[in-house]
Amino acid sequence: MPHYLCHEQPDLLEFDASVVDARxxxxxxxxxxxxxxGGxxxxxxxxxxxxxxxxxxVGVSVEDxxxxxxxxxxxxLAGELHVxxxxxxxxxxxxxHTATxxxxxxxxxxxxxxxxxxAQxxxxGSARMDFDLPEADNDALRSLEGPLNDVIRQALEVRASYVGLRDAQATPGLIRSLSVAPPPTPDGTIRIVEIDGLDQQACGGTHLTNTGQSRAIRMTKIENKGRRNRRVRIELTEDNLVF
Structure with a gap:
């Protein structure tokens, strides 16, 4: 995974560029x-x-x-462009992504x-997460909607940093996926997203800089997917919890 410009400058929503190649x-x-x-x-x-x-x-494809x-x-296209x-x-x-x-x-x-x-x-405005939870009670999972929105209401800082791949692999809880992990950058580091006082984990996605920037989250459905997987579906509401 490269150091994406959207990671380094998340507020950069307009920019100029030139055409390197086209078809x-x-x-x-x-x-x-x-x-x-991705992810x-x-x-x-x-x-x-x-x-x-x-x-x-309308899309981005990675080729070589x-x-x-x-x-x-x-x-x-050719020449100079504005995006x-x-x-x-x-x-x-x-x-x-921050809510997940x-x-x-x-x-x-x-x-x-x-x-x-x-995950998807x-x-x-909707998302799902699948967890390896063969014995979990679905009502116990549903009860997490309140605490999730409490974290949004607390307006915790969200920040990113990079650590060496070996350090990430050696630190319990940094890599949360059962089967895959974000690929390292060309310099051999892994991007870590931290929610102040709550969590830190490897991730290459786009995030808020503060949980209070999010609308409230509604948990819409919990499904059993196979013998081990529990799928939790969430969606954004129109409610702002921090004013």
């Missing part, structure tokens, strides 16, 4: 602040202004380590270090 319907940019997706999170989208008009960036931006038109990231979509994804970290922390603490087996974070 009909896709473009490789000299720089990009879009998050390409269950869908990618950013954006509006792209070029010499002949406008186009939409390069990030191709997929367009909603078959045009082949405007879809800010409401980014905000929705950042709120949900809170949920993950609460499950990890209250269910004997249960690990994540899957969607631009429609």
């Amino acid at each position: 009909p319907g896709a473009v490789l940019l000299s720089r990009s602040a879009l998050h390409p997706g 269950g999170q869908v990618c950013d989208t954006a509006t792209l202004q070029h010499a002949h008009g406008m186009a939409r960036i 380590g390069q990030y191709w931006h997929q367009l909603d038109t078959s045009i082949e 405007s990231i879809d800010a409401p979509r980014r905000a929705t994804l950042a709120q949900l 970290h809170i949920l993950n922390a609460l499950v990890y603490q209250q269910f004997a270090g249960a690990l994540v087996t899957g 974070i969607n631009a429609d």
